[in-house]
Amino acid sequence: KGVQKSLGTFFKKS
Protein backbone atom coordinates (compact mmCIF):
# COMPACT_ATOMS: atom_id res chain seq x y z
CA LYS A 1 0.00 0.00 0.00
CA GLY A 2 1.47 3.36 1.00
CA VAL A 3 5.19 4.07 1.11
CA GLN A 4 6.48 4.99 4.55
CA LYS A 5 7.88 8.54 4.50
CA SER A 6 10.67 9.62 6.83
CA LEU A 7 10.46 12.63 9.14
CA GLY A 8 13.37 14.19 7.31
CA THR A 9 10.97 14.81 4.41
CA PHE A 10 9.02 17.21 6.61
CA PHE A 11 11.41 18.55 9.24
CA LYS A 12 14.79 20.13 8.57
CA LYS A 13 17.88 19.53 10.67
CA SER A 14 18.46 22.40 13.08
Add this chain to the structure above:
Amino acid sequence: MFEAKLTEGLILKKIVESIKDIVTDVNIDISPSGISLQAMDSSHVALVSLNLSMDGFEHYRADTNMVLGVSIANLAKVMKLADNNDQITLQADQEATHLKIIFENPKTERTTEFNLNLITIDSEHLAIPETEYSSVVTINSGEFSKICKELFSLSETVQITTNTDYVQFSVEGEVGSGQVRLGHNDSEKKEDQTILEVSESVQQQFAIRYLNMFNKASTLSSFTRLCLHQEQPLVVEFKIDNLGVLKYFLAPKISD
Protein backbone atom coordinates in the same frame (compact mmCIF):
# COMPACT_ATOMS: atom_id res chain seq x y z
CA MET B 1 24.75 21.99 39.12
CA PHE B 2 21.41 20.39 38.34
CA GLU B 3 18.94 19.01 40.83
CA ALA B 4 15.27 18.19 40.35
CA LYS B 5 12.93 16.43 42.75
CA LEU B 6 9.64 14.98 41.61
CA THR B 7 7.22 14.01 44.39
CA GLU B 8 5.24 11.66 42.17
CA GLY B 9 8.18 9.67 40.85
CA LEU B 10 5.86 7.22 39.14
CA ILE B 11 5.31 9.81 36.40
CA LEU B 12 8.99 9.70 35.47
CA LYS B 13 8.92 5.92 35.53
CA LYS B 14 5.93 5.94 33.16
CA ILE B 15 7.61 8.44 30.83
CA VAL B 16 10.69 6.23 30.51
CA GLU B 17 8.48 3.18 29.85
CA SER B 18 6.59 5.17 27.21
CA ILE B 19 9.66 6.04 25.16
CA LYS B 20 12.04 3.13 25.66
CA ASP B 21 10.67 1.06 22.77
CA ILE B 22 11.06 3.92 20.31
CA VAL B 23 14.38 5.56 21.14
CA THR B 24 17.61 4.06 22.43
CA ASP B 25 20.14 6.78 23.27
CA VAL B 26 18.84 10.22 24.12
CA ASN B 27 20.29 13.62 24.93
CA ILE B 28 18.33 15.13 27.80
CA ASP B 29 18.43 18.92 27.68
CA ILE B 30 18.48 20.59 31.06
CA SER B 31 17.73 24.30 31.27
CA PRO B 32 16.94 26.67 34.13
CA SER B 33 13.25 26.46 33.14
CA GLY B 34 12.87 22.70 32.77
CA ILE B 35 13.80 19.41 31.18
CA SER B 36 13.29 18.49 27.54
CA LEU B 37 14.32 15.89 25.05
CA GLN B 38 13.86 15.19 21.39
CA ALA B 39 14.86 11.93 19.71
CA MET B 40 13.99 9.92 16.65
CA ASP B 41 13.65 6.18 16.25
CA SER B 42 16.37 4.43 14.27
CA SER B 43 14.34 4.44 11.05
CA HIS B 44 13.60 8.20 11.31
CA VAL B 45 9.86 7.60 11.04
CA ALA B 46 8.87 8.57 14.58
CA LEU B 47 10.08 11.25 16.93
CA VAL B 48 9.61 11.68 20.68
CA SER B 49 9.46 15.16 22.17
CA LEU B 50 9.19 15.69 25.91
CA ASN B 51 8.90 18.98 27.77
CA LEU B 52 8.71 19.16 31.55
CA SER B 53 8.37 22.53 33.26
CA MET B 54 10.35 23.29 36.41
CA ASP B 55 7.02 24.36 38.00
CA GLY B 56 5.90 20.74 38.25
CA PHE B 57 8.85 19.73 40.41
CA GLU B 58 8.88 19.99 44.18
CA HIS B 59 12.37 21.36 43.90
CA TYR B 60 14.22 22.40 40.75
CA ARG B 61 17.58 23.99 40.22
CA ALA B 62 19.64 24.22 37.05
CA ASP B 63 22.30 26.92 37.02
CA THR B 64 23.06 26.59 33.31
CA ASN B 65 22.01 24.63 30.26
CA MET B 66 23.36 21.09 30.27
CA VAL B 67 23.10 18.09 28.00
CA LEU B 68 22.93 14.67 29.61
CA GLY B 69 23.37 11.75 27.21
CA VAL B 70 21.70 8.62 28.53
CA SER B 71 20.91 5.14 27.34
CA ILE B 72 17.15 4.88 27.72
CA ALA B 73 17.36 1.09 28.03
CA ASN B 74 19.70 1.46 30.99
CA LEU B 75 17.62 4.26 32.49
CA ALA B 76 14.59 1.97 32.28
CA LYS B 77 16.52 -0.74 34.16
CA VAL B 78 17.41 1.76 36.89
CA MET B 79 13.80 2.97 37.08
CA LYS B 80 12.76 -0.59 37.92
CA LEU B 81 14.45 -0.03 41.28
CA ALA B 82 11.84 2.61 42.09
CA ASP B 83 8.73 1.78 43.99
CA ASN B 84 5.57 3.34 42.54
CA ASN B 85 5.22 5.56 45.61
CA ASP B 86 8.81 6.82 45.55
CA GLN B 87 9.88 10.40 45.14
CA ILE B 88 12.61 10.74 42.54
CA THR B 89 15.53 13.15 42.59
CA LEU B 90 17.86 13.68 39.64
CA GLN B 91 21.27 15.23 40.21
CA ALA B 92 24.21 16.09 37.97
CA ASP B 93 27.29 18.24 38.40
CA GLN B 94 28.60 20.58 35.76
CA GLU B 95 30.57 18.51 33.19
CA ALA B 96 29.02 15.44 34.74
CA THR B 97 30.05 11.91 33.84
CA HIS B 98 27.02 10.41 35.54
CA LEU B 99 23.46 11.21 36.48
CA LYS B 100 22.63 10.50 40.09
CA ILE B 101 19.13 9.13 40.57
CA ILE B 102 17.69 8.91 44.07
CA PHE B 103 14.47 7.09 44.96
CA GLU B 104 13.01 7.89 48.36
CA ASN B 105 9.96 6.55 50.09
CA PRO B 106 9.21 8.77 53.10
CA LYS B 107 6.74 6.24 54.54
CA THR B 108 8.97 3.19 54.49
CA GLU B 109 12.23 5.13 54.99
CA ARG B 110 13.76 3.30 52.04
CA THR B 111 16.28 5.14 49.88
CA THR B 112 17.86 3.84 46.69
CA GLU B 113 20.63 5.63 44.83
CA PHE B 114 22.13 4.89 41.45
CA ASN B 115 24.80 6.70 39.45
CA LEU B 116 23.95 6.17 35.80
CA ASN B 117 26.92 6.62 33.48
CA LEU B 118 26.40 9.29 30.86
CA ILE B 119 27.28 8.74 27.22
CA THR B 120 28.17 11.06 24.36
CA ILE B 121 25.50 10.99 21.68
CA ASP B 122 25.87 12.55 18.29
CA SER B 123 22.20 13.08 17.56
CA GLU B 124 20.38 15.03 14.91
CA HIS B 125 18.09 17.73 16.18
CA LEU B 126 15.15 18.50 13.93
CA ALA B 127 13.44 21.86 13.66
CA ILE B 128 9.72 21.20 13.89
CA PRO B 129 7.87 24.04 12.17
CA GLU B 130 5.05 25.83 13.95
CA THR B 131 2.02 24.22 12.36
CA GLU B 132 -1.60 25.16 12.52
CA TYR B 133 -3.16 21.72 12.49
CA SER B 134 -6.36 21.64 10.48
CA SER B 135 -7.80 18.74 12.48
CA VAL B 136 -7.41 18.21 16.19
CA VAL B 137 -9.11 15.24 17.82
CA THR B 138 -9.21 14.78 21.58
CA ILE B 139 -10.14 11.24 22.52
CA ASN B 140 -10.07 9.09 25.64
CA SER B 141 -6.55 7.65 25.75
CA GLY B 142 -7.71 4.18 26.77
CA GLU B 143 -10.22 4.06 23.96
CA PHE B 144 -7.67 5.20 21.36
CA SER B 145 -5.22 2.55 22.63
CA LYS B 146 -7.83 -0.14 22.29
CA ILE B 147 -8.84 0.92 18.77
CA CYS B 148 -5.23 0.87 17.59
CA LYS B 149 -4.49 -2.45 19.29
CA GLU B 150 -7.51 -4.21 17.80
CA LEU B 151 -7.07 -2.73 14.33
CA PHE B 152 -3.43 -3.83 14.28
CA SER B 153 -4.58 -7.44 14.45
CA LEU B 154 -6.43 -6.82 11.18
CA SER B 155 -4.01 -4.59 9.28
CA GLU B 156 -0.57 -2.97 9.49
CA THR B 157 -1.86 0.38 8.28
CA VAL B 158 -4.68 2.61 9.42
CA GLN B 159 -6.21 5.41 7.43
CA ILE B 160 -7.31 8.31 9.60
CA THR B 161 -9.99 10.52 8.10
CA THR B 162 -11.33 13.64 9.78
CA ASN B 163 -14.21 15.90 8.95
CA THR B 164 -16.48 18.16 10.95
CA ASP B 165 -18.79 15.25 11.83
CA TYR B 166 -16.45 12.43 12.77
CA VAL B 167 -12.98 10.93 12.92
CA GLN B 168 -12.66 7.58 11.21
CA PHE B 169 -10.02 4.89 11.60
CA SER B 170 -10.21 2.48 8.68
CA VAL B 171 -8.25 -0.61 7.74
CA GLU B 172 -8.02 -2.87 4.76
CA GLY B 173 -6.25 -6.20 4.89
CA GLU B 174 -6.33 -9.83 3.92
CA VAL B 175 -9.08 -10.38 6.46
CA GLY B 176 -11.33 -7.71 4.97
CA SER B 177 -11.97 -4.03 5.47
CA GLY B 178 -13.76 -1.87 7.99
CA GLN B 179 -13.70 1.24 10.09
CA VAL B 180 -14.28 2.67 13.53
CA ARG B 181 -16.02 6.01 13.41
CA LEU B 182 -16.26 8.39 16.35
CA GLY B 183 -18.54 11.38 16.20
CA HIS B 184 -18.17 14.57 18.20
CA ASN B 185 -19.33 13.75 21.71
CA ASP B 186 -19.31 16.33 24.48
CA SER B 187 -21.35 14.27 26.92
CA GLU B 188 -21.38 15.14 30.59
CA LYS B 189 -19.19 12.17 31.42
CA LYS B 190 -15.86 13.73 30.64
CA GLU B 191 -14.03 10.46 29.97
CA ASP B 192 -16.49 9.56 27.19
CA GLN B 193 -15.92 12.79 25.32
CA THR B 194 -14.50 12.96 21.83
CA ILE B 195 -13.82 16.52 20.78
CA LEU B 196 -13.36 17.32 17.11
CA GLU B 197 -11.85 20.63 16.05
CA VAL B 198 -11.73 20.40 12.27
CA SER B 199 -11.20 23.37 9.99
CA GLU B 200 -10.13 21.26 7.02
CA SER B 201 -10.60 17.53 6.64
CA VAL B 202 -7.53 15.30 6.53
CA GLN B 203 -6.99 11.80 5.18
CA GLN B 204 -3.68 10.12 5.92
CA GLN B 205 -2.28 6.62 6.41
CA PHE B 206 -0.06 5.52 9.28
CA ALA B 207 1.75 2.40 10.43
CA ILE B 208 -0.27 1.16 13.41
CA ARG B 209 2.70 -0.45 15.16
CA TYR B 210 4.09 3.01 15.96
CA LEU B 211 0.74 4.18 17.32
CA ASN B 212 0.73 1.14 19.61
CA MET B 213 4.17 2.14 20.92
CA PHE B 214 3.01 5.74 21.52
CA ASN B 215 -0.05 4.49 23.38
CA LYS B 216 2.13 3.21 26.21
CA ALA B 217 1.85 6.83 27.35
CA SER B 218 -1.90 6.46 27.84
CA THR B 219 -1.20 5.80 31.52
CA LEU B 220 0.11 9.38 31.77
CA SER B 221 -3.01 11.12 30.56
CA SER B 222 -6.77 10.45 30.37
CA PHE B 223 -6.88 11.98 26.91
CA THR B 224 -4.87 11.66 23.73
CA ARG B 225 -4.80 14.59 21.33
CA LEU B 226 -4.29 13.80 17.65
CA CYS B 227 -3.15 16.78 15.60
CA LEU B 228 -3.36 16.32 11.84
CA HIS B 229 -2.47 18.30 8.77
CA GLN B 230 -2.59 16.90 5.24
CA GLU B 231 1.03 17.87 4.51
CA GLN B 232 2.55 17.13 7.92
CA PRO B 233 3.35 14.22 10.22
CA LEU B 234 0.75 13.25 12.79
CA VAL B 235 1.23 14.46 16.35
CA VAL B 236 0.02 12.22 19.17
CA GLU B 237 0.03 14.26 22.32
CA PHE B 238 -0.28 13.32 25.99
CA LYS B 239 -0.56 16.16 28.49
CA ILE B 240 1.02 15.42 31.85
CA ASP B 241 -0.94 17.33 34.50
CA ASN B 242 0.94 20.29 36.00
CA LEU B 243 4.24 19.05 34.58
CA GLY B 244 4.35 19.19 30.81
CA VAL B 245 3.66 17.28 27.65
CA LEU B 246 4.87 14.18 25.83
CA LYS B 247 4.46 14.34 22.06
CA TYR B 248 5.11 11.77 19.38
CA PHE B 249 5.45 12.67 15.71
CA LEU B 250 4.79 10.05 13.04
CA ALA B 251 5.50 10.41 9.33
CA PRO B 252 2.62 9.26 7.13
CA LYS B 253 2.59 6.52 4.55
CA ILE B 254 1.94 7.99 1.14
CA SER B 255 0.46 6.15 -1.82
CA ASP B 256 2.42 6.45 -5.03
